[in-house]
């Protein structure tokens with residue numbers, strides 16, 4: 001089954017605008033290159049400004065005529081639950097297509113992509129008919145009602161690492177709340193989002209409620225960001241793009257902008273960690289799964305000096321036993337790097353560290369070049385200074401920077417010493433220290449004696465330059481509701 005799907009031809013992909021598959025207005029296409037072997041998988045529409053404007057107009061009309069927001073929440077719920085079922089029924093097919101498009105290892109893609117997306121959509125669908133407005137405690141003689149109204153047209157701009165999972169984090173609550181959406185997938189991971197958008201139509205989502213425009217961020221994404229007809233932007237991606245979105249909002253209609261901008265997450269291992277073997281194994285997976293192309297990846301390892309050398313040796317052993325290669329092989333523990341450009345960027349960070357005299361404990365190289373695909377060995381760089389680029393910037397590859405520390409205060413200072421604040425972890429058997437560290441580390445999530453666990457019930461969002469707003473959990477709805485007060489004299 002897996003084998004058949006992995007060889008199946010993939011037809012050219014078009015936009016989905018107003019319920020119809022549409023080519024680019026000028027007929028333009030772009031190649032979809034598979035990172036597994038560097039060859040062309042298919043082509044997709046290269047969106048124009050006109051295409052993005054047509055999608056925005058469709059979403060605006062669909063919102064304004066109430067074809068979706070005017071439905072009872074229970075009716076929206078029914079359609080979204082059906083959509084989740086259709087995604088789940090095609091999970092295998094979607095996972096394989098996604099892997100061929102973006103390179104994530106299949107075992108992770110199955111769980112983290114279609115199945116996670118279906119679960120997220122279900123969570124928000126189930127919630128929407130259980131959310132109430134408020135009656136304010138005003139003085140006698142007046143009635144203050146607080147209504148929650150859908151914010152309107154949402155522009156969702158998403159990245160390539162987990163398109164379905166992250167896409168669903170935006171689409172689930174936005175659509176459940178009654179908003180309409182223009183979705184811009186990443187250039188190198190658009191195919192599965194287009195597929196699930198078509199499934200939404202099959203589930204009964206009215207045309208125009210969810211529109212997908214593929215192509216370049218600087219054209220399609222920028223048009224969405226500049227539009228006066230878009231009421232809110234939800235984004236996951238780089239800080240550079242996040243800044244452009246805020247500027248575009250300021251230049252246009254002050255649309256609300258919610259950004260998830262990645263991290264440089266510290267994973268802090270104290271000498272009294274309950275199980276150093278487990279800590280090494282989980283920490284390795286915390287950076288090397290999906291080849292480090294994970295926004296919450298534990299990319300900085302802070303190790304108490306007394307166990308530094310022994311711990312780095314354990315990590316090295318785990319890294320060297322990981323199976324890197326064909327992501328369609330279920331045994332693979334880390335698949336391909338998404339694109340050649342991303343691979344080159346990863347290698348540049350390592351070259352710079354090497355030139356500065358840092359120790360490459362393992363990896364540091366492109367591997368499996370004969371496949372034509374983009375693969376990199378899990379890489380551990382030790383002796384890193386907290387100020388090095390490799391310890392300050394988000395590499396977004398399988399590259400771990402190791403920094404020793406001597407005290408809790410020093411660990412906190414290093415942990416908080418970047419512009420980011422997305423995720424973190426602390427390994428210690430000392431309960432008080434664990435809670436102290438959770439309070440002292442500036443991050444949206446701090447794991448204790450583990451790395452990377454999560455589900456849809458807990459919010460994900462960053463502080464500092466990792467962004468604002470939250471995906472997942474009921475808090476995610478805040479982005480998609482406006483509050484309206486009705487003040488009534490009795």
Ligand code: ADP
Nearest residue numbers: 158159185186187216217218221222237238241
């Ligand atoms: P990454 O480094 O994760 O690729 P990007 O910020 O470049 O991060 O890309 C994330 C998403 O933002 C993609 O869908 C991309 O097409 C889109 N994007 C890139 N540049 C712009 C831009 N100038 N305006 C709007 N969207 C953009």
